[in-house]
């Protein structure tokens with residue numbers, strides 16, 4: 001029997017990881033804020049190995065060891081304590097965006113990393129591993145490959161080695177390699193305002209592309225395959241920024257627009273009552 005991965009949040013990132021997991025032979029159980037019926041379109045495009053349930057039922061399911069948590073950070077403080085999550089490996093994709101969350105003092109002051117902030121809302125029997133937060137959803141979708149010589153690296157951070165091993169097994173099966181950056185306190189090394197946050201994966205665009213051309217190029221592009229040596233070199237020399245959190249206004253416009261177009265597509269599907277996988 002194949003392993004089942006649970007999902008809390010199935011938007012750009014959660015939905016993409018679910019797609020890759022099903023493609024790799026896993027079963028998935030998906031949940032969002034609106035309830036299982038709203039996910040029927042997503043389930044039917046993923047096929048018979050996907051089903052929808054509530055986040056609370058996924059939290060209680062003893063057959064599920066790994067849960068991908070991919071909701072806006074502002075939903076974490078209320079949702080997580082209400083679910084009764086225990087003994088799970090939580091793959092946390094969260095990023096801090098002050099424009100979305102409002103300012104959070106513990107994060108702005110670098111007292112906590114975003115992983116440590118999320119962990120505060122989890123029972124201590126759960127093991128959080130930060131992953132998938134630093135790659136654009138379209139790159140995550142386009143770049144999975146079983147060809148190891150051509151695979152890219154996803155940094156991970158967490159305080160439990162066994163959980164990181166399980167994460168690595170999962171990630172390898174869906175077509176990536178992991179690089180263990182260390183404990184949750186070091187997850188800032190691949191949070192916003194670092195080289196490993198999105199930028200390192202960007203391939204070089206052909207010259208002379210205009211704004212629309214760049215959007216089209218990047219949306220279809222694959223992330224740079226990175227070696228361990230390259231990852232090590234960059235991560236070892238990354239310094240902690242006093243500017244904390246994602247600042248969309250600082251990113252190239254063609255990239256923010258790809259992401260915003262995807263959010264707009266999701267909002268449209270949502271309004272029509274039929275969420276879809278957008279990638």
Ligand SMILES: NC(=O)c1ccc[n+]([C@@H]2O[C@H](COP(=O)([O-])OP(=O)(O)OC[C@H]3O[C@@H](n4cnc5c(N)ncnc54)[C@H](OP(=O)(O)O)[C@@H]3O)[C@@H](O)[C@H]2O)c1
Nearest residue numbers: 009010011012013032033034070071075093094095133137
């Ligand atoms: N987009 C990217 O390229 C990217 C890349 C890396 C990391 N991230 C980070 O990953 C996280 C998720 O981002 P995203 O872009 O995937 O978001 P998204 O597309 O907006 O999807 C969010 C998902 O979370 C669900 N959700 C919201 N509140 C919930 C609640 N209270 N209970 C259960 N489910 C809830 C939503 O369900 P409903 O639709 O029913 O509300 C939706 O399925 C964020 O922290 C983001 O910064 C994003």
Ligand SMILES: *[C@@H]1O[C@H](CO)[C@@H](O)[C@H](O)[C@H]1NC(C)=O
Nearest residue numbers: 142143144145146147150222
């Ligand atoms: C891997 O390499 C080939 C070129 O040899 C390329 O066409 C392919 O798209 C690459 N990336 C992935 C993710 O497979």
